[in-house]
Amino acid sequence: MIGGFFDRYCGDWSPDEQALFEALLEEQDVDIMAWAIGTQPVPERFAGDMMIKLQRLDYLPIDR
Structure with missing residues (x-):
């Protein structure tokens, strides 16, 4: 999940976004997964555009 997210978005990140991802x-x-799927609240530090994109899970290719 994290690798797919990184591959999809990292090229567009600012230095601040890169630091946030690091x-x-x-x-x-397990915490990152819980935040991404919504079973735990996202800490204020990570709340924002990056987490919203991570939560969409649309960056993962799924054969249907």
Whole structure:
């Protein structure tokens, strides 16, 4: 999930967004997943456009 998100969006990130993503990677994987799927509230520090895009999950190719 995180790798697909990075691959899709990293080319458009500002230095601040890159730093925010690096900080996100320091968090526990289970926490990031919970924030992405909405089972836990997103910490204020990570709330915003990046998390909204992560929560959409539309960057993951799914065969239907």
